[in-house]
Amino acid sequence: MNELFKEKVHVAFLGWEIERIVQPVIKMRATRLILICLPREEEGAWKYLLEIKRILEGEKITVDVIETSLYKMVSLLEILNKIFQVETRLGNEIYINVSAGTKITACASTIASMSTPGITAYYVRTKDYYPRNHMTFPQTLTKGIKEIFALPECQIDVPEGKYIKVLFAIERGEKELGGKVYLKTLIEDLKNMKVINVRPNSDPRKQASSEYMAMNKLLKQLQEWDYINISDKRRNKYITITRKGKDAVKMYLDYELDSKVIEKHHKQSIKEIIQLMDVPGELKLD
Template sequence: MINIFTKQIHLVFNSREKDRITKPILDHPPNKLYYFTAYIRDTGQKDQNLSYLEQNIELLKNKLPQLEIIQKEVDYANYIEVIQEISKIIKDEREENPNCEIYINVGSGSKLTGIASVEAAKLWDCDIYYVYSTDYNPSGEGPEHKGEMILIEPLTFPLKKPKELYIKILKLIDKLIQERYKGKDYNEKKKKFIYKKDLVEQLYKEKVLTLQNKNKDERKLKASKYMNSKKYLNRLNSELNYINVSDHKRNKKIYLTKEGKEVLQIFRYHF
């Protein structure tokens, strides 16, 4: 249940709704509200329900003059962007106050913002709530939900996050790829890569990985680094599918996969 004694942050997504958005906020006043509006980048469409945004914000400001409201625009059709925006808010708020409680309304917005919100809540240990009503009429005029508003807090199951170490390795791979191609003419049809030998060296140079015992013999030290890093790179390649490692016997190449790039975007503001 919502705790009234700790700093609360609410996140909502604009839609053709009034009470479904405002009632939980009025009943459980937060300290800060992030209010998202829609923008579909691929089609250039703007939020069609800005009149509801204006009415809802006017009501909230009248009823809760102390409430800090921050409006943000997000692509309602871009899962990665939605979860990334939520992740950034969570990171910033918890850096400011580690004990703050964050609640996300998963009933407003689009189906995709709802999915992304649930996933973000699992990843970052937030709370979600869903509001429905006794009078639902999506084809009628005015708000889709009228009548009595009913708030529930759905049970969710934990989502297993990638270990922090794997995210750090991915970030290093991405950084090295960017550095390798910086200022160079590049054929976009070809995938960008780094050499495995360069990555392994940087993993230890930047202390992402460490060795318990450092051999004084350079060849043996190099072999130890390769053996120690192998289990992590193999998992990123074979199990998680975040990278691809080429089949070359020498000078193996490492590429970021589509999944790896998406994970980097999701965890851009964390770890």
């Protein structure tokens, strides 16, 4: 993307407050806010969302709304993973407000920013706090901004991409094959994904042996992390992915997005773009 047209994109979670979300966006001269909230029928703070949109749109700042649960850690990390990948591929600067929303969104946004290079997380310290049970709209949970400060950059190590690709292949294989993925099938899948890439050998048996060794090295590590289970059978061994492994795919999968393809969808909202990431052959890993 042309540096002259790079956007400053902020991500925040809806709470019972307005200034804590709006002021950093305006003060830091953002071009767009991605506001994540509960589904409208469940969101008690919807009036606050409308006021946030009114204020920011008055400042010519676009507000994209994504509706999801604010109480499911893995789902939140999955959404943030997708948002960060799309905006990063477009060359945009990404900031995330960890101070608004629920305690779980605060944890998720902090973990996500520490797991992804180039993301700036910040906290907004307010002047006054009010008891929630004494509030009526347009009164907010907090009032006034005392300070906005960035969190320190503390990188969290996540599994290498090759391990997440193996998990992705196993999970996809389970869906297509009815629950069991056999070693031979998995090897072919990983070769097509270029996860296994051993030196060619004219002897088919030696070639197959090299491929099995390369795959077993990957599987051994995934088993140690409790991401997969491997059957005890000596022949026709099969692999199943655990819940922990499925969560890892959601939180860490690199969708290998093509920025040119994403730019073709530039008129669509971030919500619509990340939905396309789950459609085979659109934006994501094949």
